[in-house]
Amino acid sequence: MTKPVFRFAPSPNGRLHLGHAYSALLNANFARRFGGRFLLRIEDIDITRCRPEFEAAIYDDLAWLGLVWEKPVRRQSEHFADYRAAFLRLKGRGVVYPCFCTRKDIAQTIACLEAEGGQDWPRDPDGAPLYPGTCRAILPDGAESRIAAGEPHAWRLDKAAVRRLLPGPHAFRRLDRDGREEAVTADPWRWGDAVIVRKEIPTSYHLSVVMDDALQGVTHVVRGQDLEAATDLHVLLQGLLELPTPLYHHHGLVLDPTGDKLAKSRQSRPLAELRVEGVTPQVIWQRLGFEPQPTPST
Known part of the structure; x- marks a missing residue:
């Protein structure tokens, strides 16, 4: 065994x-x-x-x-070559597109959409506004020309294309601290068109961690509750890349006296x-x- x-x-x-x-x-x-x-x-x-x-x-x-x-x-x-191979597989399946927008571009677009609609723009589980899909409509030839010209770009999952390919339902198994398992339904769509290759780095946390866990044969992912929502996106990537899905356990966070989680950014x-x-x-x-x-x- x-x-x-x-x-x-x-x-x-x-x-x-x-x-x-x-x-x-x-x-x-x-x-x-x-x-x-x-x-x-x-x-x-x-x-x-x-x-x-x-x-x-x-x-x-x-x-x-x-x-x-x-x-x-x-x-x-x-191991950037491993992540590059995974990205190329996603690209070959037609579920990613290049995004040339800056953070300022996205913020301005969303501000306009909120003003027109009279309501707040939807957010992802981390609280960031969902990408409005500006670059999704760029034709392949135009995108390739901009890439060839050296224009900075990230790569995003095309949620609509993914749903056509893998409509779901998507699920994983969760492990409690006593070792009991339960089935959980994932909701990766709440992440919208998530970035899976960043502009400045030829991968992303989401893509790398999914590949690493598979290549290392990790069977149990035990990490903090602050990453629980990301599991939905990871399960989706595992399906797209035909990788095994580990058991997951998301533990409580250690808090400081003010009730905030401990973090390097808070010293x-x-x-x-x-x-x-x-x-x-x-x-x-x-x-x-x-x-x-x-x-x-x-």
Whole structure:
């Protein structure tokens, strides 16, 4: 019987905090409980923000916590060819189109549409306005000419084309903390014409994570509730690329005293600061609701 595979996949764009520690420990605990494998993946596609010192700090912090992962570690920046191949497959199926709009263009279009319609424009689960489809109507020859001229562009899923090809229903299985499974119906259409290849990076989080999970044989995706809605889009991409759909578990988030989730962008206290203050890994485990583990020997 194939062992279940779990993974913790941080981005090296800052220091890990207690929220990352919780997710990593939960993945490792699940792997132990189910007799599975625990992988570490470095999600560093954003080459403008990710830095080697932060990647080194990830390994240091996780080892300090007492975690052990399989090697070699998959680094996304070394696998752009995999994501390119996935994109070309989507392009070959006719479900993507190039988008030349800037953020300013999109904001101005939506402002006009809201003024004309007298109501707010629909938003995606992250709160961003749905793309109004400006570039969807550009003829292929015109789009190719603009691309050949070097005009910056992203690539978006064509929701209408996808619905014709894979109308659904789309579903996945969710795992609760006690190991029970339940079926969940996905609603990928609420993301509209989502970006799957960014202008400045030849992929996107959504495309890369779907490919990585498939190529690494990940069977259980355990991540925070802030990514739960993205699962709908990931399930759709798995269908389009004919990839397996893992089991998903979206855990609660570690919050700060004000009730906000911990985040690098909010300068949440990193694990490194706690270490300097003398906090032990056992205290971290206990604070996050896990059974304390022996002090690592290295």
